[in-house]
Amino acid sequence: MTEAITRNRQPSMADVARAAGVSAQTVSRTLRDSPHVNAETRRRVLDAVGQLGYRYNSAPRMLSSGRSFTLGLVLLQAGGYYSRSAVTDGVEAAARAAGYSVSITTLAELDPALMEKALLKLSDQGVDGIVIAVPLISVTQRMEDITRDIPTVTVDGSRTEGARVLGIDQHEAGRIATQHLLDLGHRQIWHVSGPDEWIEARQRRQGWQDCLAAAGIDAPPPLEGDWTPESGYRQGRIIAMIPEVTAVFAASDEMAFGVVKALRERGRSVPEDVSIVSVDDIELAAYCHPPLTTVRQDFYHSGAAAVAVLLGADGDPEPAVRQATLTIRHSTAPPAR
Amino acid sequence: MTEAITRNRQPSMADVARAAGVSAQTVSRTLRDSPHVNAETRRRVLDAVGQLGYRYNSAPRMLSSGRSFTLGLVLLQAGGYYSRSAVTDGVEAAARAAGYSVSITTLAELDPALMEKALLKLSDQGVDGIVIAVPLISVTQRMEDITRDIPTVTVDGSRTEGARVLGIDQHEAGRIATQHLLDLGHRQIWHVSGPDEWIEARQRRQGWQDCLAAAGIDAPPPLEGDWTPESGYRQGRIIAMIPEVTAVFAASDEMAFGVVKALRERGRSVPEDVSIVSVDDIELAAYCHPPLTTVRQDFYHSGAAAVAVLLGADGDPEPAVRQATLTIRHSTAPPAR
DNA sequence: GTTTGTCATGGCACCGGTAACATAGGCTCC
DNA sequence: GGAGCCTATGTTACCGGTGCCATGACAAAC
Numbered sequence: 001m002t003e004a005i006t007r008n009r010q011p012s013m014a015d016v017a018r019a020a021g022v023s024a025q026t027v028s029r030t031l032r033d034s035p036h037v038n039a040e041t042r043r044r045v046l047d048a049v050g051q052l053g054y055r056y057n058s059a060p061r062m063l064s065s066g067r068s069f070t071l072g073l074v075l076l077q078a079g080g081y082y083s084r085s086a087v088t089d090g091v092e093a094a095a096r097a098a099g100y101s102v103s104i105t106t107l108a109e110l111d112p113a114l115m116e117k118a119l120l121k122l123s124d125q126g127v128d129g130i131v132i133a134v135p136l137i138s139v140t141q142r143m144e145d146i147t148r149d150i151p152t153v154t155v156d157g158s159r160t161e162g163a164r165v166l167g168i169d170q171h172e173a174g175r176i177a178t179q180h181l182l183d184l185g186h187r188q189i190w191h192v193s194g195p196d197e198w199i200e201a202r203q204r205r206q207g208w209q210d211c212l213a214a215a216g217i218d219a220p221p222p223l224e225g226d227w228t229p230e231s232g233y234r235q236g237r238i239i240a241m242i243p244e245v246t247a248v249f250a251a252s253d254e255m256a257f258g259v260v261k262a263l264r265e266r267g268r269s270v271p272e273d274v275s276i277v278s279v280d281d282i283e284l285a286a287y288c289h290p291p292l293t294t295v296r297q298d299f300y301h302s303g304a305a306a307v308a309v310l311l312g313a314d315g316d317p318e319p320a321v322r323q324a325t326l327t328i329r330h331s332t333a334p335p336a337r
Numbered sequence: 338m339t340e341a342i343t344r345n346r347q348p349s350m351a352d353v354a355r356a357a358g359v360s361a362q363t364v365s366r367t368l369r370d371s372p373h374v375n376a377e378t379r380r381r382v383l384d385a386v387g388q389l390g391y392r393y394n395s396a397p398r399m400l401s402s403g404r405s406f407t408l409g410l411v412l413l414q415a416g417g418y419y420s421r422s423a424v425t426d427g428v429e430a431a432a433r434a435a436g437y438s439v440s441i442t443t444l445a446e447l448d449p450a451l452m453e454k455a456l457l458k459l460s461d462q463g464v465d466g467i468v469i470a471v472p473l474i475s476v477t478q479r480m481e482d483i484t485r486d487i488p489t490v491t492v493d494g495s496r497t498e499g500a501r502v503l504g505i506d507q508h509e510a511g512r513i514a515t516q517h518l519l520d521l522g523h524r525q526i527w528h529v530s531g532p533d534e535w536i537e538a539r540q541r542r543q544g545w546q547d548c549l550a551a552a553g554i555d556a557p558p559p560l561e562g563d564w565t566p567e568s569g570y571r572q573g574r575i576i577a578m579i580p581e582v583t584a585v586f587a588a589s590d591e592m593a594f595g596v597v598k599a600l601r602e603r604g605r606s607v608p609e610d611v612s613i614v615s616v617d618d619i620e621l622a623a624y625c626h627p628p629l630t631t632v633r634q635d636f637y638h639s640g641a642a643a644v645a646v647l648l649g650a651d652g653d654p655e656p657a658v659r660q661a662t663l664t665i666r667h668s669t670a671p672p673a674r
Numbered sequence: 675g676t677t678t679g680t681c682a683t684g685g686c687a688c689c690g691g692t693a694a695c696a697t698a699g700g701c702t703c704c
Numbered sequence: 705g706g707a708g709c710c711t712a713t714g715t716t717a718c719c720g721g722t723g724c725c726a727t728g729a730c731a732a733a734c
Contacts, residue, residue, distance in 0.1 A: 010403070010486075012720055023684045028722060036682060053482070056461045059399040060721040064689040066347070068396070070440070070462075081422040081620070088425075089414055092443045101462055103407070103438050106429045124393045125407075125438055145390065149347075229624035257624040264626060283418070287566035287594040289601060289626050349690055360714050365692060373712060397691040401719040 090303025174207025232258025427640025511544020569595025
């Protein structure tokens with residue numbers, strides 16, 4: 001029994017110190033590469049560390065410094081696997097490079113109550129900063145309280161009093177996509193948007209509308225999807241029944257897949273009968289039929305930049321908004337005539 | 338200056354206790370819903386908590402209990418956005434339900450040194466358990482050391498002395514896919530595999546080979562990809578030049594996208610000229626052209642099950658291996674003859 | 675020879691929540 | 705009316721790494 005307990009308890013610095021015949025303080029200095037440690041002493045300490053299998057325990061430092069060297073990342077379960085993974089990679093890589101860990105929380109759906117719970121949990125964990133990759137719309141008092149106490153950056157979307165917002169210019173993304181279709185000669189340009197609760201979705205739609213307005217064209221009614229290919233398919237079936245439509249701007253690649261499928265089923269081919277532009281440039285966008293013309297977004301960079309803002313000096317010159325760029329493939333062409 | 342310091346320091350239980358005129362212990366009891374607290378006292382404590390904006394600090398408990406209520410998750414940056422997201426969601430949801438946080442680490446590539454660093458970092462963080470969603474092949478001594486000290490479960494792939502392995506039966510997945518093609522009447526069934534360092538890739542290939550062998554057919558040489566659609570495209574161009582081939586088993590949906598594109602470019606249509614089966618059943622598999630027949634894998638469940646094993650009783654009856662199931666769509670048909 | 679400085683090291687307090695034990699008041703039951 | 709018990713609350717010690725200060729040894733400078 002005693003053996004089990006002994007084996008269960010991890011060795012502490014004091015144990016190492018005893019084994020090496022020095023004080024715990026010297027062990028600490030050795031492990032943190034302090035210059036004021038004799039080479040011979042260092043060797044003895046490191047030997048003892050190896051012998052006992054000592055491993056660093058971060059809890060005490062957390063306790064006394066009040067910092068955890070952990071960042072919280074809030075994600076939404078819906079809304080595109082690609083963007084989530086890419087943002088996560090960017091956040092994680094940047095955090096790791098700075099010696100921070102990343103603790104993730106996923107929201108099952110876009111709900112202020114869930115968001116509150118997620119933030120509260122991260123707060124209890126004692127994270128040093130939070131990256132919100134969720135387009136929250138309504139901000140509650142409690143969210144304000146937390147984001148005031150803990151440095152917070154939002155990637156694409158929400159606005160709270162304390163949080164800085166960092167994102168890709170979605171209005172511009174919508175404009176670029178629409179302008180490309182206008183340039184090809186299209187006039188009947190419909191839009192399959194993301195859900196209205198997403199700020200990105202609203203901004204892209206607004207970019208589409210403003211671009212059409214600038215060309216003197218009345219925007220047709222937008223059709224709302226939920227980012228899934230299934231919703232694109234549903235709205236695509238409606239579009240397929242309207243002969244005037246020669247072009248579609250889909251708010252995400254995945255919805256574009258659905259739209260293409262629906263059009264094909266109705267005998268309308270892309271891009272001969274209908275052109276499609278979408279947004280994201282996921283990996284598969286180049287490998288479907290036809291390869292999608294799409295507005296590229298660098299999610300990885302967004303995630304990394306968010307961490308840089310959290311950890312960097314307050315007045316850093318990193319631009320808050322980045323531009324999206326158009327990738328032209330084969331889903332767009334001039335209208336048939 | 339004093340004000341800045343005061344504002345900077347978060348209030349502790351002692352502060353709350355002082356404000357409420359009780360001891361810190363009573364505050365602790367109140368917040369943990371101990372039954373031995375007078376209703377009036379409880380109210381006073383909660384008032385003080387609200388007043389001061391007190392928030393729980395988990396570091397001391399970590400320190401004295403030696404547990405962090407955090408699980409580590411190791412992912413690989415390559416290898417399919419869908420599966421990573423789904424595994425992550427499953428792990429996170431199950432962990433959250435049990436009151437645990439999830440700390441992620443992403444490996445830029447499949448490299449034992451990076452894996453060691455990742456495990457070491459999680460160990461330093463003091464995680465209570467580790468889920469490895471990376472198909473590590475070579476296991477170093479240091480990995481063994483860590484996975485012996487910290488409960489570890491591997492999803493799909495690796496084997497270390499201490500870690501339990503949990504996964505989907507990949508050999509069976511390869512067999513099911515191949516058998517489907519055999520049943521349709523195909524005899525020239527080629528395979529685009531995943532990278533050889535991945536255990537899943539090897540197992541699927543083995544399932545394909547064994548299934549062909551059972552039917553008395555010599556397996557053609559496998560073509561190796563790296564899970565990306567681009568690699569599928571590259572190998573697809575080779576396959577397109579071999580007229581005898583009437584069916585392809587691709588080890589992932591994303592590679593299947595590439596194969597289809599290559600075949601189409603060479604004028605060979607799917608499924609009329611060549612049938613394709615793949616593995617994963619990502620969301621877009623149903624929305625490409627043609628919709629893919631594919632072997633479905635429930636990654637979400639795998640992630641959740643891994644956490645259940647970590648946290649559950651040692652002798653739980655959860656099966657270590659789960660079955661994959663075939664979803665038939667339109668990328669497969671009998672050979673043209 | 676005294677002062678000053680540097681280096682290697684040790685001692686001790688501290689961070690904050692909680693287990694374990696102590697205490698005091700009130701109630702029940704024989 | 706005292707033994708026994710329950711409830712509400714307080715006190716103390718502990719977890720383990722590190723900041724801060726103290727100490728002793730020796731060298732260099734005056």
